Amino acid sequence: MTEIFELSLTQLDRGLRKHDFSLVEVVESLARRIEDREAETRAFTSLDLDRVRTQLDQVPSQSRETAICGIPFGVKDIFNTSDWVTAYGSDIYEGHQPVSDAAIVSQLRSAGGVVMGKTVTTEFAYFSPGKTRNPKDLEHTPGGSSQGSAAAVADRMIPFALGSQTAASVIRPAAFCGVIGYKASVGEFPLNGVLTLSYSMDSLGFFVRDLEDLQLLRRILLKQGSSPAPVKPRRVGLVATPQWSALDKASQSVIEEVIKNLGAAGVEVGEVEVDGYQDIDLIKAHKTVMAYEASRARVVELECHPEKLSKQFFELMQQGCRITFEQYQEALAQRDLANQRLTETWLNYDLLLTPSAPGEAPKGLSSTGDPIFSRAWNLLGGPAITLPAGVGQKNLPLGIQLIGRVASDDCLIAQALWVDQNALPSTTG
Amino acid sequence: MTEIFELSLTQLDRGLRKHDFSLVEVVESLARRIEDREAETRAFTSLDLDRVRTQLDQVPSQSRETAICGIPFGVKDIFNTSDWVTAYGSDIYEGHQPVSDAAIVSQLRSAGGVVMGKTVTTEFAYFSPGKTRNPKDLEHTPGGSSQGSAAAVADRMIPFALGSQTAASVIRPAAFCGVIGYKASVGEFPLNGVLTLSYSMDSLGFFVRDLEDLQLLRRILLKQGSSPAPVKPRRVGLVATPQWSALDKASQSVIEEVIKNLGAAGVEVGEVEVDGYQDIDLIKAHKTVMAYEASRARVVELECHPEKLSKQFFELMQQGCRITFEQYQEALAQRDLANQRLTETWLNYDLLLTPSAPGEAPKGLSSTGDPIFSRAWNLLGGPAITLPAGVGQKNLPLGIQLIGRVASDDCLIAQALWVDQNALPSTTG
Numbered sequence: 001m002t003e004i005f006e007l008s009l010t011q012l013d014r015g016l017r018k019h020d021f022s023l024v025e026v027v028e029s030l031a032r033r034i035e036d037r038e039a040e041t042r043a044f045t046s047l048d049l050d051r052v053r054t055q056l057d058q059v060p061s062q063s064r065e066t067a068i069c070g071i072p073f074g075v076k077d078i079f080n081t082s083d084w085v086t087a088y089g090s091d092i093y094e095g096h097q098p099v100s101d102a103a104i105v106s107q108l109r110s111a112g113g114v115v116m117g118k119t120v121t122t123e124f125a126y127f128s129p130g131k132t133r134n135p136k137d138l139e140h141t142p143g144g145s146s147q148g149s150a151a152a153v154a155d156r157m158i159p160f161a162l163g164s165q166t167a168a169s170v171i172r173p174a175a176f177c178g179v180i181g182y183k184a185s186v187g188e189f190p191l192n193g194v195l196t197l198s199y200s201m202d203s204l205g206f207f208v209r210d211l212e213d214l215q216l217l218r219r220i221l222l223k224q225g226s227s228p229a230p231v232k233p234r235r236v237g238l239v240a241t242p243q244w245s246a247l248d249k250a251s252q253s254v255i256e257e258v259i260k261n262l263g264a265a266g267v268e269v270g271e272v273e274v275d276g277y278q279d280i281d282l283i284k285a286h287k288t289v290m291a292y293e294a295s296r297a298r299v300v301e302l303e304c305h306p307e308k309l310s311k312q313f314f315e316l317m318q319q320g321c322r323i324t325f326e327q328y329q330e331a332l333a334q335r336d337l338a339n340q341r342l343t344e345t346w347l348n349y350d351l352l353l354t355p356s357a358p359g360e361a362p363k364g365l366s367s368t369g370d371p372i373f374s375r376a377w378n379l380l381g382g383p384a385i386t387l388p389a390g391v392g393q394k395n396l397p398l399g400i401q402l403i404g405r406v407a408s409d410d411c412l413i414a415q416a417l418w419v420d421q422n423a424l425p426s427t428t429g
Numbered sequence: 430m431t432e433i434f435e436l437s438l439t440q441l442d443r444g445l446r447k448h449d450f451s452l453v454e455v456v457e458s459l460a461r462r463i464e465d466r467e468a469e470t471r472a473f474t475s476l477d478l479d480r481v482r483t484q485l486d487q488v489p490s491q492s493r494e495t496a497i498c499g500i501p502f503g504v505k506d507i508f509n510t511s512d513w514v515t516a517y518g519s520d521i522y523e524g525h526q527p528v529s530d531a532a533i534v535s536q537l538r539s540a541g542g543v544v545m546g547k548t549v550t551t552e553f554a555y556f557s558p559g560k561t562r563n564p565k566d567l568e569h570t571p572g573g574s575s576q577g578s579a580a581a582v583a584d585r586m587i588p589f590a591l592g593s594q595t596a597a598s599v600i601r602p603a604a605f606c607g608v609i610g611y612k613a614s615v616g617e618f619p620l621n622g623v624l625t626l627s628y629s630m631d632s633l634g635f636f637v638r639d640l641e642d643l644q645l646l647r648r649i650l651l652k653q654g655s656s657p658a659p660v661k662p663r664r665v666g667l668v669a670t671p672q673w674s675a676l677d678k679a680s681q682s683v684i685e686e687v688i689k690n691l692g693a694a695g696v697e698v699g700e701v702e703v704d705g706y707q708d709i710d711l712i713k714a715h716k717t718v719m720a721y722e723a724s725r726a727r728v729v730e731l732e733c734h735p736e737k738l739s740k741q742f743f744e745l746m747q748q749g750c751r752i753t754f755e756q757y758q759e760a761l762a763q764r765d766l767a768n769q770r771l772t773e774t775w776l777n778y779d780l781l782l783t784p785s786a787p788g789e790a791p792k793g794l795s796s797t798g799d800p801i802f803s804r805a806w807n808l809l810g811g812p813a814i815t816l817p818a819g820v821g822q823k824n825l826p827l828g829i830q831l832i833g834r835v836a837s838d839d840c841l842i843a844q845a846l847w848v849d850q851n852a853l854p855s856t857t858g
Contacts, residue, residue: 082729093528096528099525100733103625103725103726103727103728103729106728106729106732107725107728109732110728110732187628187629189725190625190628190722190726190728191628192624192625192628192726193729195621196532196619196621199616199620199621200616222754223753223754224753224754293619296532296536296618296619297532297619297621298532299532299535299536299539299619300511300529300530300535300622303535303538303539324652324653325651325652325653329836332836407758407761
């Protein structure tokens, strides 16, 4: 029999409405799972199961008004919470208690969601890792920066979790842990009350185990009446990036199999060039924008507590301080030029396909892996989804990344549903 | 003899370098001015002159490293400050003490600037006024939302102040109080640590009494080596908006005189249509985006303290909650369409000209006036500057608004310098 903790958000909601189980049973099942697994996975930075139980008492069990009413979720520890310490992955903010919730946390709570705990983030959502381990193999990184959220959802400790992405902080950990990661279009959701790393690129992200959960969450947060049914794309553009050589063999095979399956289903696949051709270098532009903006956004920590910054973060700050305003503006102009050219691409393609990461989660916890396959897309601002697709040589999860047009998130999710049902490799674990 | 408190930022820096006066003399002159005027103007929400004096002791008086070293400035009370209460103009946050400075405050402080105090803001930078009165006539509104910053600079209590704009919160109070207001391009400066009203439109603003001060501040904040000299525009576009009929006679005369002066100096002037023609209604789109985003960004206050919100703010929230995601997306599409069409306009025009407000500051303190002439530009995201230009029937200041291309702020300021020197009405008070 399937345990309750294994159910997706959509399945939990369905089961609750059918009275297959109660909210208390849901929470107790998740609590047992956490008690079993947390010592190994280390997904949470703050956790208090009794507090969750108390909060549950306030949820009207008879009349759940929304699909997340009473459902526990995880919150990356760069999102402010009025009742949980929020330390942004930094020693500087040890024990820091914000006065109010981040807007998105407040929205989920007012829809009845219950914060299960704060999940581990890298320092200021950059590269310096936290304590979380990959639940698929504890000796491997779960990726970053939203590492606790990805690992907790992958390890069935919570049905969904909040994350954020500036380089690859949703797509990469989701792919490494074998769950679905969705990075929303820039500006799609409010980010106030969330630590700023890059003010032009930070985006909200969700981790789930069922694509329909993304539609469910969007219906609640955006007050949408309904969600589109799966949409078969007419043409998919495979993005051949200059980083293609970084991709390992198993990941190449997965992409090839997806292309084969798309073709077999009657979907045309073409090659699309976005980065690294003509005069465009989006990876470089992304690094410039990230370092420049981070060094401005986090000037307080650099000024007041430089000794408490990791070497990696301190170097990012130093690097950002050396970037001139003109160089920064040039990088933004590269972004605008690429988006302008993409306008034409979107006339010919409905969906773009790229790898989520260079391969499986690397061994060791000292690095969160390479964000190379997400940087360009994050700069461009559109939505991205990673779907678990096959496994690598070490039997760890791989992912494919689907990219949509800026502010066409619903359309991307509808197409991802179709791809998920019709074009994934048969080897998907 | 000119009193020290009357000097602009640039003049203060020059005088300090020439040892015409000391930093202590600067601060004492400003302090006396505040003691004289603050009871009438009510520009500050927190003020502690002794604390400012203590902070001054820490400034190395012999080696001022930047032009703002030791210079006091005002900070709108929606910017977090680690050592001043920050209440966002709301009863909900009475006595609220943030843990750290907003990024931009930290940047100014690390360049040696000294916070003179927090300036009055309307509630959450929206319409419900604070206590500030217009220093040119105490029975008139100073405008909003950055009312304390505008009034304090106009009343010579500080040489410059920080503000922010979502509708007309910099341009309007600057025009009403007779100072220079500059609303930066969206994304030009970090806004973390500043209360969010609209996450796609909030922009940083500065109040000064000399255009060169804007260049000085940008050189410091953006680490620019030099600033462009005044630039004579080749062609200026007069924006005939559907709101033109809202403009009073005196303001119309000012615009006409500016056009005449531009023509006499050999600058071509043409008419440009941006809003209210064909299928574009930017005022409506602005209202939609503002209400939608505000209701998401400020969900915490709506959920937890609805009884402490003003009627005006509560109505904005209610209105925002009724806007669907589709309506919001349509409004953003209007913005994108208008900006696309403006791309062509910018091939023919170097600078756009519009009124700053419908006329002089209205009588009474219960309203901050009409933001009608700034809404569209704020939605579009580019930089704007208001220059004092003439006076109205009641002898209160009027302003003209200059609009630049998105992210071309330096260019706009350089052109504003030329306009200021060559094309303002002779009646400018």
